[in-house]
Amino acid sequence: MKQKSILFTMLIAAVATAFEACMPEEIEPLSRVPVLPSTPYDYATAPMELHGGFSPFGDSIIDNEVATLGRVLFYDSRLSLNYRVSCGSCHRQQYAFGDNRATSFGFFNDLTGRNTQQIVNAGLQKGLFWDLRERVLDHMVLQPIANHEEMGLSDTLEMENRIRNAEYYAPLFADAFGSSEVTTHKIGLALAQFVKSIISVSTKYDHGLKAVVDEGQSIAPQFEPFPNYTALENIGKEAFFRKFFCSQCHGGPNFNGFNPDFIQEANIGLDLQYNDPGVAGTDFETGQPNNGQFKIPSLRNIAVTGPYMHDGRFQTLEEVVSFYNSGIQAHPQLAPELRQQSIVGNHIGPAIPDDQEIIDGRMIPMRMFMTGEEQAGIVAFLRTLTDYTMITDPKFSDPFQSVE
Ligand code: HEC
Ligand code: HEC
Secondary structure, rough: HHHHHHHHHHHHHHHHHHHHHHHHOOOOOOEEOOOOOOOOOOOOOOOOOEOOOOOOOOOOOHHHHHHHHHHHHHOOHHHHHOOOOHHHHOOOOHHHOOOOOOOOEEEOOOOOOOOOOOOOOHHOOEEEOOOOOOOOOOHHHHHHHHHHOOOOOOHHHHEEEEEEEHHOHHHHHHHHHOOOOOHHHHHHHHHHHHHHHHHOOOOOHHHHHHHHHHOOOOHHHHOOOOOOOOHHHHHHHHHHHOOOOHHHHHOOOOOOOEEEEEEEOEOOOOOOOOOOOOOOEEEEOOEEOOOEEEEEOOOOOOHHOOOOOOOOOOOOOOHHHHHHOOOOOOOOOHHHHHHHEEEEEEEOOOOOOOOOOOOOOOEEEEEOOOOOHHHHHHHHHHHOOOOHHHHHHHHOOOOOEEEE
């Protein structure tokens, strides 16, 4: 017993030394100030609405001054324990506010447990994180600041003080909220407004869809060939929506479900056993603990957000499509949409080739038998979902510049 407690004390001492070693005292704020336009950028209006009349902001109304403050906070590395990591370190504009790494570096170069999610049309996302653990963006945005892997600043008083001590914030708070008083609540509101202002509505896909809608009365305009698409992109669109039913999960204006109020997760059979439980809980049908279910991600800007999946296991879209084609595993909680059967509930699933037997109709993972052209087409189609305005617009960029 005694020996154990000595060992324990030694262990604590070792950990404390290691902690000090990676937290040298000289770490200070970087000498940087935000450079902002004299009239705030317009964050409040969308260039067009999403198909079906959805506002990309969801129910939120964006205020330009609040979003401007949010932009500065988003890129300010004062919000991390060692003054070196900001939201923008992992959520990088050029990658549609995702990262180009499987997992990202936090404040002590610790890696995050999951792949950094892209940020897009967040006002329409009713569940946040890969495991949907948070629902309200205004609360959620403060979590990475305190998170021990991400930014590590768990003391909210310290966070508020750091903001108060940076002289550029007083006028920004005054413009946004009518008073320069700094509170955690306001920090959350402003970050959330900026995050929600990062919208994507005008991709090649959105323009193609609009052209079909403007032409006439199609009930399902997304199924029509798009006039602005290449032949291959149209083949891929057909494969995505009608042949391989990707849109059963990645449907709707944001490509993560038809009904923006409906939170959706699925187990897509990446593994037979998952290391990460994902959305925890109990399976309704089987009573077994849920495992391997993750948020259905939006596919907007997907071409620039690789590596893919919650753990960043696939480097390219070609690998993702090849996985869906022939790599789905027979996990007990595999989503019904991805099981091999010709009838799923009341609707007809993809045709099963004659030489395939259905054993019990439920658990056999689907094999899609895509042609090479269909696979290339799906990738080409996914590339039409990139919003080049969003990933280059200066209003979403890092406003900080170094000062001597
Ligand atoms: C060290 C890297 C890192 C930093 C810094 C970071 N994030 Fe994240 N972010 C992630 C990862 C990883 C996830 C997914 C986490 C999970 O699912 O458990 C995520 C998820 C999110 C999501 C959820 C998106 C969705 O569609 O569900 C939002 C929004 C977000 N972060 C905003 C922020 C904000 C705001 C900040 C700054 C206050 C921030 N992040 C700082 C890595 C980071
Ligand atoms: C049963 C619902 C479902 C179906 C059907 C489905 N997906 Fe997915 N998709 C998901 C989920 C859930 C994830 C995230 C899984 C994870 O990370 O564990 C995902 C991830 C992806 C990703 C990576 C996203 C990212 O941000 O890393 C791409 C690309 C993708 N799917 C494309 C497709 C294509 C193409 C099809 C049709 C061949 C398809 N999906 C069919 C649910 C589905």
